[in-house]
Amino acid sequence: MIRIGIYGYGNLGRGVEAAIKNSKDTVLVGVFTRRDPSTVKTETNAPVFSANDILSFKDKIDVLVLCGGSATDLPVQTPELAKNFNVVDSFDTHARVLEHFKNVDASAKKGNNVGVISVGWDPGFFSILRLYSNSFLPNGCDYTFWGKGVSQGHSDAIRRIDGVLDAKQYTVPVKKALDAVRSGSNPELTTREKHTRLCYVVAKEGADKARIEKEIKEMPNYFADYDTTVHFISLEELKEKHSGMPHGGHVIRTGATGLGNQYKDMIELTLELDSNPFFTGSILISFARACYRLNKEGHSGCYTAFDIAPKYLIDKEYEEILGHLL
Amino acid sequence: MIRIGIYGYGNLGRGVEAAIKNSKDTVLVGVFTRRDPSTVKTETNAPVFSANDILSFKDKIDVLVLCGGSATDLPVQTPELAKNFNVVDSFDTHARVLEHFKNVDASAKKGNNVGVISVGWDPGFFSILRLYSNSFLPNGCDYTFWGKGVSQGHSDAIRRIDGVLDAKQYTVPVKKALDAVRSGSNPELTTREKHTRLCYVVAKEGADKARIEKEIKEMPNYFADYDTTVHFISLEELKEKHSGMPHGGHVIRTGATGLGNQYKDMIELTLELDSNPFFTGSILISFARACYRLNKEGHSGCYTAFDIAPKYLIDKEYEEILGHLL
Numbered sequence: 034m035i036r037i038g039i040y041g042y043g044n045l046g047r048g049v050e051a052a053i054k055n056s057k058d059t060v061l062v063g064v065f066t067r068r069d070p071s072t073v074k075t076e077t078n079a080p081v082f083s084a085n086d087i088l089s090f091k092d093k094i095d096v097l098v099l100c101g102g103s104a105t106d107l108p109v110q111t112p113e114l115a116k117n118f119n120v121v122d123s124f125d126t127h128a129r130v131l132e133h134f135k136n137v138d139a140s141a142k143k144g145n146n147v148g149v150i151s152v153g154w155d156p157g158f159f160s161i162l163r164l165y166s167n168s169f170l171p172n173g174c175d176y177t178f179w180g181k182g183v184s185q186g187h188s189d190a191i192r193r194i195d196g197v198l199d200a201k202q203y204t205v206p207v208k209k210a211l212d213a214v215r216s217g218s219n220p221e222l223t224t225r226e227k228h229t230r231l232c233y234v235v236a237k238e239g240a241d242k243a244r245i246e247k248e249i250k251e252m253p254n255y256f257a258d259y260d261t262t263v264h265f266i267s268l269e270e271l272k273e274k275h276s277g278m279p280h281g282g283h284v285i286r287t288g289a290t291g292l293g294n295q296y297k298d299m300i301e302l303t304l305e306l307d308s309n310p311f312f313t314g315s316i317l318i319s320f321a322r323a324c325y326r327l328n329k330e331g332h333s334g335c336y337t338a339f340d341i342a343p344k345y346l347i348d349k350e351y352e353e354i355l356g357h358l359l
Numbered sequence: 360m361i362r363i364g365i366y367g368y369g370n371l372g373r374g375v376e377a378a379i380k381n382s383k384d385t386v387l388v389g390v391f392t393r394r395d396p397s398t399v400k401t402e403t404n405a406p407v408f409s410a411n412d413i414l415s416f417k418d419k420i421d422v423l424v425l426c427g428g429s430a431t432d433l434p435v436q437t438p439e440l441a442k443n444f445n446v447v448d449s450f451d452t453h454a455r456v457l458e459h460f461k462n463v464d465a466s467a468k469k470g471n472n473v474g475v476i477s478v479g480w481d482p483g484f485f486s487i488l489r490l491y492s493n494s495f496l497p498n499g500c501d502y503t504f505w506g507k508g509v510s511q512g513h514s515d516a517i518r519r520i521d522g523v524l525d526a527k528q529y530t531v532p533v534k535k536a537l538d539a540v541r542s543g544s545n546p547e548l549t550t551r552e553k554h555t556r557l558c559y560v561v562a563k564e565g566a567d568k569a570r571i572e573k574e575i576k577e578m579p580n581y582f583a584d585y586d587t588t589v590h591f592i593s594l595e596e597l598k599e600k601h602s603g604m605p606h607g608g609h610v611i612r613t614g615a616t617g618l619g620n621q622y623k624d625m626i627e628l629t630l631e632l633d634s635n636p637f638f639t640g641s642i643l644i645s646f647a648r649a650c651y652r653l654n655k656e657g658h659s660g661c662y663t664a665f666d667i668a669p670k671y672l673i674d675k676e677y678e679e680i681l682g683h684l685l
Contacts, residue, residue, distance in 0.1 A: 051618045055498060076618055131681050156685045158491065161669055162628075163684040165484065168645040168672035169638070172381060290641050292377045292402055296633035302488075303629070307622035312495070315616050319494040339680060343487055344665040346494035354665060355457050358489040359482045 034060045035325045037318070038090060038118075040110065041100035042066050042073055042081070044278065045123070048314025049098050050076055056318055058348045062094050091117050096321040098122075112136040115148040115335075119328050121321045123153035123313055130156070130337075138335035147328040148335045152320040153313040154304060155179070159284045161338050162302040166286035170298055173288020174219045178206035178227060182280025182309065190255045191232055194248050196240030199268060201275040203231040206283065217287045217297045230261040233275050235268045280309035319346040360386045361651045363644070364416060364444075366436065367426035368392050368399055368407070370604065371449070374640025375424050376402055382644055384674045388420050417443050422647040424448075438462040441474040441661075445654050447647045449479035449639055456482070456663075464661035473654040474661045478646040479639040480630060481505070485610045487664050488628040492612035496624055499614020500545045504532035504553060508606025508635065516581045517558055520574050522566030525594060527601040529557040532609065543613045543623045556587040559601050561594045606635035645672040 037053050039046050042064045053059045054077055063080040066073050070081040082090075087097075097114055099122040101107050107124045114120050115137050124133050133150055141148040151157060155177070163175060184204050191200035210227050213220045232249060236242050246263045250256055281304040290296045306312045320338070323345035327336065347354060363379050365372050368390045379385045380403055389406040392399050396407040408416075413423075423444040427433050429452045437448045441463050450459050459476055467474040477483060481503070489501060510530050517526035536553050539546045558575060562568050572589045575582055607630040616622045632638045646664070649671035653662065673680060 048616070051616060054618060055616070055620075057497075127685065130685055131678060134681060151685060158495065160685045161491065164669045164673060164680060165487065167675075167684060168669075169484065169642050171383075171641075171674065290374070290377060290381070290634060290637035292380060294381075296637050298633060298638055299629070299631040301627075301629045303625070303627040305625040307624060308616060311616035311622050312624055315497075316495050337681065337685060339670040339677075339685070340668050342666050342668045343490045343494075347490060348497065349493075351665075352457060354490060355460060355663065358493060359453065359456055359477060359486045359663060359665070 034058060035322060036060055036062050036093065036095045037321055038062050038087075038094040038097045039064045039100060040084065040087070040097050040114065041106065042075070043100065044310040045313060045317075046100040047076055048308070048310035048312070049100060049317050050079065050314070051311055052315040052318040055315070056322075056348060058322065059318060062090065087114070088117060094118060095325050096121060098317050098321055108133060108136070111148060111150060112140045115141040115146050116144040117146070118144075119146045119148070119324045121149045121152060121317055121324050123157065123317060124151045125153060125156055127156065134335050134337070142334045145328075145333045147324045147332055149320045149324045149341070150335060150337060152316055152338050154306075154309075154316060155282065155284075157313075157316055157338055158304070159282070159302070162284045162300075163286070164339055166284070166288075166300045170286055170288030170290070170300065172290075172294060173286050173298075176214045176222075176285040176287075177282065178211060178285075179282040180204035180206050180228065180280065182282070182306070183275075183278050185278075187230065187232075187255055190252060191234060191249055194245055196237050196245050198235040198237045199271055200232060200234045201271060202233075205229045205231055211283065214285050214287065215299060215301065217299060219287060224258045225260060228259060230256055230259045232261065232263045233266050233271055234263055235271050236265055277307065278309045279305075279307055280312075281305040322346060322348065360384060361648060362386055362388050362419065362421045363647055364388050364413075364420040364423045365390045365426060366410065366413070366423050366440065367432065368401070369426065370636040371639060371643075372426040373402055374634070374636035374638070375426060375643050376405065376640070377637055378641040378644035381641070382648075382674060384648065385644060388416065413440070414443060420444060421651050422447060424643050424647055434459060434462070437474060437476060438466045441467040441472050442470040443472070444470075445472045445474070445647075445650045447475045447478060447643055447650050449483065449643060450477045451479060451482055453482065460661050460663070468660045471654075471659045473650045473658055475646045475650045475667070476661060476663060478642055478664050480632075480635075480642060481608065481610075483639075483642055483664055484630070485608070485628070488610045488626075489612070490665055492610070492614075492626045496612055496614030496616070496626065498616075498620060499612050499624075502540045502548075502611040502613075503608065504537060504611075505608040506530040506532050506554065506606065508608070508632070509601075509604050511604075513556065513558075513581055516578060517560060517575055520571055522563050522571050524561040524563050525597055526558060526560045527597060528559075531555045531557055537609065540611050540613065541625060541627065543625060545613060550584045551586060554585060556582055556585045558587065558589045559592050559597055560589055561597050562591055603633065604635045605631075605633055607631040648672060648674065
């Protein structure tokens with residue numbers, strides 16, 4: 034059994050906890066939190082410890098799965114913890130991946146540990162598809178569409194507007210753009226042409242809804258570059274119909290083969306997820322397994338999904354995967 | 360530059376030849392044929408040699424790409440040639456993969472070479488997706504649909520019927536079955552429910568078309584278990600509308616995450632290919648690159664797509680793939 038620790042216990046931590054339970058070869062040692070452990074209750078009754086005590090678990094944990102945020106938590110935590118543990122994270126700030134890689138690589142090598150970074154579904158599974166597709170169709174164009182799904186960041190941005198009680202924002206790919214891409218016409222698409230934004234907002238009593246709607250639609254970076262629709266609904270309706278965290282998307286590469294590039298090809302990966310954090314948790318546990326195995330083989334340093342052969346991810350014997358999955 | 364040899368020059372050989380031309384880091388040393396080399400002309404004017412002379416190229420070729428058939432050629436050729444060359448094939452007889460793996464592994468290790476087997480799109484790319492999907496959704500169901508695309512084997516079977524001048528057979532996935540799978544209902548589907556078979560047949564003058572249609576539809580293994588449609592057309596129409604080799608398909612896994620498996624997820628990979636052999640050729644060249652690099656690193660023995668980290672396949676620097684594909 035691979036002994037796993039969860040570091041940070043929010044939605045993603047709960048997703049990892051369920052994935053450990055649903056895997057035959059993993060066991061949860063405990064959850065580590067920066068909050069007072071006595072105030073945190075896990076879904077599976079796994080013990081909760083203070084993040085301050087993590088070093089005393091050095092020999093009791095095979096892989097530590099880091100479930101903090103990419104903005105400020107992981108850039109510090111992953112390199113720091115990689116000195117003493119095999120670690121896995123889902124760091125998703127694309128612009129800072131190389132810097133994160135180098136930091137984790139240095140400290141993981143120092144500690145003879147393996148650090149696996151950026152393994153969610155994007156970056157992660159979608160990245161893997163982009164890499165295979167670019168290898169198989171070197172002459173082509175890449176497209177990524179996200180949704181229909183809940184964007185936590187955009188929902189939070191709406192909630193910060195004066196007069197808003199609660200809100201949920203869905204990112205929705207534009208069908209016309211998807212169809213154009215799938216047709217192989219290699220369109221150049223603007224931000225506005227690729228996705229729309231759909232907002233369900235609960236206004237406080239007496240709030241100026243017209244002003245709220247205007248503030249949302251004109252918010253720079255978040256909404257101004259998109260066609261945005263705002264629906265005001267009751268708190269009851271928000272809780273009943275919009276409490277989930279569904280997500281998904283499409284990675285598409287269109288390209289050509291043949292001496293004159295006369296043959297057109299299309300590769301598309303589609304994900305439809307009822308729960309973004311629970312699927313991400315499941316991916317993290319697959320890579321925790323790979324992390325453990327790579328370290329057992331004597332490897333150390335930082336790895337991404339690009340560096341790990343697929344066989345390391347699965348809890349099955351090699352002859353079984355050759356027989357049933359090849 | 361990676362120096363490639365093509366062993367066997369049919370449709371797949373031509374696909375590999377184009378892929379070498381379309382890759383910046385590969386060069387074609389020559390084509391090796393069992394026919395009289397003077398009767399074979401390549402598309403790129405690459406030289407043609409007798410297969411009997413292959414051993415004299417031992418130091419001139421980095422990877423030999425084998426383009427023979429899976430029924431009788433590859434089970435003999437891949438292990439034999441792996442004694443002296445790094446080799447790549449697209450062996451696709453699922454039932455004999457383990458045996459083929461063991462044979463190639465033994466001789467490749469003896470020669471300190473790397474042999475990569477079964478790397479087309481199925482087995483190959485589809486297998487990779489099945490493995491990742493099974494890792495990320497351990498609790499779920501797998502479905503593979505092929506088509507719409509030309510089945511060479513089924514077209515040949517029709518051509519062998521008395522009174523048939525020429526024929527082309529398309530395998531077509533049943534939309535109703537695809538929709539049921541995508542809905543997450545985990546249906547159990549019979550052979551007949553998953554695919555239909557569509558045949559375009561040119562009958563010889565005076566041939567009994569009713570008898571030909573009956574023979575096709577009742578042919579065991581090939582057609583009897585399917586709903587089959589037969590269209591009789593002219594030779595001109597066959598050549599004009601059905602001379603291509605399009606193919607494609609869908610790998611789908613539906614599964615669940617969450618402590619109570621309450622969250623449903625769907626993963627789908629779709630391929631739409633204008634030319635089956637040219638896309639397969641492109642995959643073979645990606646894995647030839649991986650084969651070369653693994654051998655350069657000192658590895659030997661047999662590999663499948665499961666054993667090879669994605670980064671080995673692509674002609675790009677690591678920092679570039681971290682920056683652009685992750």
